[in-house]
Amino acid sequence: MLLALDTASPQVTVALLDDAGTVVAERRTDHLMKHAEQLAPLIAGVLTDAGVQQFDVTAVAVGVGPGPFTGLRVGLATARTFAMVLEIPVYGVCSLDALALEAVDSGAVEGPFVVATDARRKEVYWAAYDDRGRRVSEPAVDRPADVASDGPVVGEGAQLFPDHFPHAVEPLRPSAGWLGRAVVEERAELLDPDPLYLRRPDAVAPSRPKAVS
Amino acid sequence: MNQPLVLGIESSCDETGVGIVRGHTLLADAVASSMEQHAPFGGVVPEIASRAHLEAIVPMIESACSQASVKLADVDAIAVTAGPGLAGALMVGVGAAKALALALGKPIYGVNHLAGHVAVDQLEHGALPEPCLALLVSGGHSNLLQVNDITGDIVSLGNTIDDAAGEAYDKVARLLGLPYPGGPHIDREAASGSSVAIDFPRGLTSRKDLDRHRFDFSFSGLKTAVARWVEARHRAGEPVPVADVCASFQEAVVDVLTRKAIDAALTHGIHDLVISGGVAANSRLRALAEERATAAGVRLRVPRRNLCTDNGAMIAALGSEVVARGREPSALDFPADSSQPVGTVVV
Ligand SMILES: [Zn+2]
Numbered sequence: 001m002l003l004a005l006d007t008a009s010p011q012v013t014v015a016l017l018d019d020a021g022t023v024v025a026e027r028r029t030d031h032l033m034k035h036a037e038q039l040a041p042l043i044a045g046v047l048t049d050a051g052v053q054q055f056d057v058t059a060v061a062v063g064v065g066p067g068p069f070t071g072l073r074v075g076l077a078t079a080r081t082f083a084m085v086l087e088i089p090v091y092g093v094c095s096l097d098a099l100a101l102e103a104v105d106s107g108a109v110e111g112p113f114v115v116a117t118d119a120r121r122k123e124v125y126w127a128a129y130d131d132r133g134r135r136v137s138e139p140a141v142d143r144p145a146d147v148a149s150d151g152p153v154v155g156e157g158a159q160l161f162p163d164h165f166p167h168a169v170e171p172l173r174p175s176a177g178w179l180g181r182a183v184v185e186e187r188a189e190l191l192d193p194d195p196l197y198l199r200r201p202d203a204v205a206p207s208r209p210k211a212v213s
Numbered sequence: 214m215n216q217p218l219v220l221g222i223e224s225s226c227d228e229t230g231v232g233i234v235r236g237h238t239l240l241a242d243a244v245a246s247s248m249e250q251h252a253p254f255g256g257v258v259p260e261i262a263s264r265a266h267l268e269a270i271v272p273m274i275e276s277a278c279s280q281a282s283v284k285l286a287d288v289d290a291i292a293v294t295a296g297p298g299l300a301g302a303l304m305v306g307v308g309a310a311k312a313l314a315l316a317l318g319k320p321i322y323g324v325n326h327l328a329g330h331v332a333v334d335q336l337e338h339g340a341l342p343e344p345c346l347a348l349l350v351s352g353g354h355s356n357l358l359q360v361n362d363i364t365g366d367i368v369s370l371g372n373t374i375d376d377a378a379g380e381a382y383d384k385v386a387r388l389l390g391l392p393y394p395g396g397p398h399i400d401r402e403a404a405s406g407s408s409v410a411i412d413f414p415r416g417l418t419s420r421k422d423l424d425r426h427r428f429d430f431s432f433s434g435l436k437t438a439v440a441r442w443v444e445a446r447h448r449a450g451e452p453v454p455v456a457d458v459c460a461s462f463q464e465a466v467v468d469v470l471t472r473k474a475i476d477a478a479l480t481h482g483i484h485d486l487v488i489s490g491g492v493a494a495n496s497r498l499r500a501l502a503e504e505r506a507t508a509a510g511v512r513l514r515v516p517r518r519n520l521c522t523d524n525g526a527m528i529a530a531l532g533s534e535v536v537a538r539g540r541e542p543s544a545l546d547f548p549a550d551s552s553q554p555v556g557t558v559v560v
Pocket of ligand 1: 326330351353354490522523
């Protein structure tokens with residue numbers, strides 16, 4: 001049984017998949033954000049829904065972003081710790097890949113496309129994909145004007161910046177079910193469970209103390 | 214029967230701590246600090262701290278288990294700092310702690326960081342006298358607390374109205390060209406200086422201030438006074454007597470801290486004072502507190518240095534007490550609360 005989870009968007013999503021890649025339970029939050037509150041109860045929820053115990057989980061798949069850092073870290077801390085306790089493997093998946101796979105399999109896109117999500121600060125996290133949903137560029141963070149595309153653009157980023165991405169396509173946010181499927185069906189690159197921050201921390205070295213008199 | 218084995222996780226600031234205790238016995242205290250990464254910035258950078266917590270948390274859990282020679286499966290309960298602290302930093306510890314609780318099938322307690330600073334003393338000096346008074350001083354806090362029940366009834370008597378005591382140390386160190394964090398460096402310099410060389414102001418001790426802020430602290434004016442004094446020296450082209458400035462500054466800080474703590478103890482008829490937090494490692498604070506407590510007939514308890522700073526042992530110690538007194542575990546959806554009030558010991 002694979003436990004899949006993603007916290008790289010404002011919505012927390014958790015799924016349990018069997019060895020054939022069938023989603024046996026899936027839950028998403030209604031309330032956006034609040035990842036630290038909602039993730040653990042969602043995991044408990046899918047275990048209950050599927051009628052299994054935590055010991056039945058044999059691997060964990062976690063979205064490694066890119067996405068807002070605070071939520072992302074909650075997902076990674078949870079996945080790594082859960083896997084450590086149960087002594088099972090934990091696989092990282094680029095969260096954009098889950099969106100790409102869902103878009104291809106649901107028939108929302110044909111041919112090459114782009115996935116773009118909200119990176120805040122008027123920027124997008126994005127990557128380019130081929131017609132089968134395989135990522136063909138490294139995930140990056142850029143201003144929409146610099147990566148504008150007339151082709152289909154999957155994800156929340158397209159809806160936020162219609163001037164630069166006129167052809168917006170669903171889904172908007174990653175789903176843990178598709179993230180898990182990417183792992184079971186070997187349709188995405190497996191990464192270490194490390195966050196794709198793509199930005200340095202905001203920190204400025206202090207100047208000399210200002211005079212007070 | 215054995216007392217429960219409790220694992221505590223702390224991630225409210227720049228230390229990632231995991232401690233394991235059984236009753237009042239400390240079995241493991243694993244701490245990773247990101248302090249060096251913050252040094253170039255003269256203070257804790259929240260995003261840097263949060264990133265470091267994520268990298269350290271699993272290794273610290275493993276290290277604590279190996280120190281204590283216990284298996285995770287033997288742990289009876291998980292305690293974790295729910296607040297107060299840096300939001301993004303707290304969430305890493307809370308996320309990991311909830312995952313531990315889920316994977317182990319054990320109860321979890323989201324607890325108060327400040328109460329942890331008091332509870333940790335039980336690991337060194339045994340059961341906490343109740344009521345007791347607690348003075349918590351660090352880079353993040355300056356609190357006077359009345360502890361009636363460490364697991365549920367803590368009243369705030371006073372707090373800083375501007376900078377924390379440790380923050381004042383860091384700022385004064387910076388203007389004297391001493392490294393971050395300032396506390397140990399100022400303490401060292403002060404040893405060879407005169408504490409009466411310069412008469413720096415004692416914040417919130419005037420009669421007027423005592424009406425409204427009897428047990429509150431203020432260190433911002435003191436920091437500014439030190440800066441003015443040093444600038445005047447520079448302007449006059451005279452050397453700055455660093456040791457004297459350090460000793461006189463330190464005396465102003467610890468004078469106010471100990472004076473107000475003893476005043477609070479006597480006012481509220483409390484006979485035991487616990488001093489904890491990073492600044493409790495300061496040699497002059499310990500000495501003056503001892504002197505004034507003895508004179509006032511107050512028993513003083515100061516945990517050893519590495520228990521005073523932020524660590525997982527303090528959270529495990531509090532968790533252990535909370536379990537022992539039969540408090541309800543937290544629901545799995547409890548939040549990390551960056552401004553959790555001290556009255557909320559268990560969320
Ligand atoms: Zn602290």
